[in-house]
Amino acid sequence: MKKELFGEFWLPDDSDTPCILYEGWKIIKHVSYGNSFLWNPNQVEFYIHPKQTKTTAISGNELLEHLQGENVFNANVLYRLLNNPKAIPNQWKMDDKDYFRYIYFWGTVYEYEGKKFVLCMFWNGACWQWSIAWLSGIWMANDPALIKKM
Numbered sequence: 001m002k003k004e005l006f007g008e009f010w011l012p013d014d015s016d017t018p019c020i021l022y023e024g025w026k027i028i029k030h031v032s033y034g035n036s037f038l039w040n041p042n043q044v045e046f047y048i049h050p051k052q053t054k055t056t057a058i059s060g061n062e063l064l065e066h067l068q069g070e071n072v073f074n075a076n077v078l079y080r081l082l083n084n085p086k087a088i089p090n091q092w093k094m095d096d097k098d099y100f101r102y103i104y105f106w107g108t109v110y111e112y113e114g115k116k117f118v119l120c121m122f123w124n125g126a127c128w129q130w131s132i133a134w135l136s137g138i139w140m141a142n143d144p145a146l147i148k149k150m
Contacts, residue, residue, distance in 0.1 A: 020075050020119060020130070024112055031074045031107035039080065041089050044073070046103070046144030053141050054097070060118070060135030063145070067106050071148035074107030075119050078130060082121060085128055093123035099142045100124075104133065106145050 021027070049066055051058040058066075081088050095101050104120045111117075116135040120143075121128055133139075 020079055020108075026111045027108065028111050028116065029107075029109040031072060033074075039077065039087060041087065043149050044146055045149050047072075047147045048141060048144050049139075052139055052143065057138035057140045060133065060137055060139060061116075063139050064106065064109065064116075064118075064135060067145055067147075070106075070145070071150065072106040073146050073148070075105050077107070077146070078105045078119050078121055082128055082130060088128060095142045097142075102131075102133070102143050104139075104143060104145045109135075 047067070047070060049058050049063055052063075092101060092103060100122055102120045102122045104118055106118055109116055109118055110132075117132045118135070119130055120133055121130045133143075
């Protein structure tokens with residue numbers, strides 16, 4: 001059902017079911033988009049809380065509270081981007097200080113053994129890959145949330 005477009009792709013309406021789920025992981029939050037929508041990198045932006053700087057940080061739990069009401073993207077968007085790397089803008093790899101950027105998908109929050117986490121993607125110098133981040137950790141300036149522009 002995916003239509004290939006340069007830098008764009010359709011996210012099918014299976015967004016109710018997370019694409020990335022391992023044994024023992026529980027989903028405690030998952031934003032659904034209802035019908036399918038067209039992904040367009042020009043219609044998204046990075047959200048950085050004022051506490052997220054090069055020298056100060058915000059906890060994941062606090063950031064999750066601040067992101068309530070924002071149009072965050074779920075783990076399915078992460079999955080689709082990793083499977084369509086041409087849709088990821090090159091400038092997402094590094095921030096303005098040449099630090100690798102970790103881009104977070106707060107629309108799906110998981111729990112494993114009582115600990116909450118979200119997924120992120122980052123450029124490892126050769127390709128895009130994903131990882132997890134525990135909400136008990138901290139987020140700094142190169143750890144933006146991906147949100148839809150309003």
